[in-house]
Amino acid sequence: MSELYLKDEDYIANTYTRVHLEPKYGEGSYLIDINNERYLDMYSGISVSLAGHSEKSIIEAIIEQSNKYIHLSNNFICRPAVELAEILVKNTFAQKVFFTNSGTEANETAIKIARKYGKSRGKTKILSAYNSFHGRTMGSLSLTAQEKYQESFKPLLENVEYFEFNNADDLEEKLSDEVSAVFIELVQGEGGVVLADKPFFEKLSILSEKYDFLIVIDEIQTGLGRTGKFLACEHFDIKPDIVTVAKGLGGGLPIGAALLGNKCKDILSKGEHGSTFAPNPVASAAGLAVLKIILKDSFLNDINRKSEYIISNLRKIKNSHPDIINDVRGIGLMIGIDVGEFAQLIKEKAFKNKLLLNTTANKIIRLLPALNISYEEIDRFIEIFSHIIFEINFDLLKL
Numbered sequence: 222m223s224e225l226y227l228k229d230e231d232y233i234a235n236t237y238t239r240v241h242l243e244p245k246y247g248e249g250s251y252l253i254d255i256n257n258e259r260y261l262d263m264y265s266g267i268s269v270s271l272a273g274h275s276e277k278s279i280i281e282a283i284i285e286q287s288n289k290y291i292h293l294s295n296n297f298i299c300r301p302a303v304e305l306a307e308i309l310v311k312n313t314f315a316q317k318v319f320f321t322n323s324g325t326e327a328n329e330t331a332i333k334i335a336r337k338y339g340k341s342r343g344k345t346k347i348l349s350a351y352n353s354f355h356g357r358t359m360g361s362l363s364l365t366a367q368e369k370y371q372e373s374f375k376p377l378l379e380n381v382e383y384f385e386f387n388n389a390d391d392l393e394e395k396l397s398d399e400v401s402a403v404f405i406e407l408v409q410g411e412g413g414v415v416l417a418d419k420p421f422f423e424k425l426s427i428l429s430e431k432y433d434f435l436i437v438i439d440e441i442q443t444g445l446g447r448t449g450k451f452l453a454c455e456h457f458d459i460k461p462d463i464v465t466v467a468k469g470l471g472g473g474l475p476i477g478a479a480l481l482g483n484k485c486k487d488i489l490s491k492g493e494h495g496s497t498f499a500p501n502p503v504a505s506a507a508g509l510a511v512l513k514i515i516l517k518d519s520f521l522n523d524i525n526r527k528s529e530y531i532i533s534n535l536r537k538i539k540n541s542h543p544d545i546i547n548d549v550r551g552i553g554l555m556i557g558i559d560v561g562e563f564a565q566l567i568k569e570k571a572f573k574n575k576l577l578l579n580t581t582a583n584k585i586i587r588l589l590p591a592l593n594i595s596y597e598e599i600d601r602f603i604e605i606f607s608h609i610i611f612e613i614n615f616d617l618l619k620l
């Protein structure tokens with residue numbers, strides 16, 4: 222282990238599992254380590270580096286803005302933030318934006334809006350789905366209905382209840398006039414790349430009118446082109462009241478946002494919510510560069526074509542090795558490969574082959590590549606991945 226790894230263990234709180242690679246720099250879909258080895262990165266900082274590593278236009282935007290001002294207090298208007306909000310509003314259902322520094326803070330904002338919306342209506346409850354992930358601060362964690370994240374930190378926020386994802390009957394059973402908001406992901410990313418059902422969302426819409434609750438969609442992982450639409454909710458016939466985004470919004474710099482629909486745009490009033498840092502001007506300028514790339518003609522269509530190409534190739538590998546691959550599923554460039562007990566082994570073998578894979582829910586290889594990954598890079602991934610599966614199959618046959 223290098224000296225830096227030992228210092229990392231000594232000086233940084235031990236909450237993350239480290240990959241044994243010390244990056245020197247990033248370049249598109251590759252991370253290059255201090256020994257100049259090139260690793261194909263198939264999860265792009267868990268969906269943060271949407272335009273790949275070290276994208277030139279993002280770097281230029283960061284430098285240009287840094288030369289003007291790096292921080293402004295919220296007493297001043299901030300040009301890049303206003304422009305970023307305008308683009309977000311003009312390209313979504315939203316009418317206003319509240320900026321944050323992270324995904325969990327965007328969800329905390331939505332929780333406060335839900336509480337305030339409920340207050341005048343006698344609504345005190347918030348619902349979220351089992352197996353969800355909404356962040357790690359206490360409010361978002363209270364909505365993250367997974368015991369492994371919550372158990373050490375109870376008691377959590379009061380008046381939060383859970384329903385089964387994609388189960389409209391269970392949702393309806395938990396609903397009452399006391400519910401102010403339902404928080405939901407369209408693909409449960411941390412939960413194992415589990416896709417939402419269209420009929421469930423149709424029912425959710427109908428129920429929101431019947432019980433007058435806010436629909437809050439957490440698109441921190443699915444938003445900003447990841448699923449082949451600017452927001453994943455555009456795949457569904459649903460009108461959200463709030464959508465939260467973050468991850469790649471700042472091209473790697475920390476910025477998130479709660480996108481607010483008509484019902485929610487003016488719920489919070491002056492002084493009721495805020496942040497010292499958000500919206501950071503440099504992150505906002507980087508965000509403008511990111512959105513310029515994502516909203517370019519044909520960029521989203523290309524994502525859909527690449528998605529079909531990856532999924533069809535993976536399904537071919539699955540069909541030849543059904544004992545190793547249980548399922549391949551996904552939408553856009555958010556793809557889950559259910560490999561059951563082989564997940565860790567595949568990840569380790571991939572690393573030895575200079576391929577960086579992310580696993581989730583213990584059994585899913587989760588692909589979240591840069592949205593501008595090339596076909597050549599995809600082919601390289603498929604080649605290494607199929608070789609690994611072939612090797613594991615070979616070892617199994619020997620047993």
Ligand SMILES: Cc1ncc(COP(=O)(O)O)c(C=O)c1O
Nearest residue numbers: 323324325354355356441442467
């Ligand atoms: C769906 C979802 N919600 C919320 C979060 C929390 O975002 P952050 O880590 O920026 O606080 C994440 C992070 O992985 C996420 O995937």
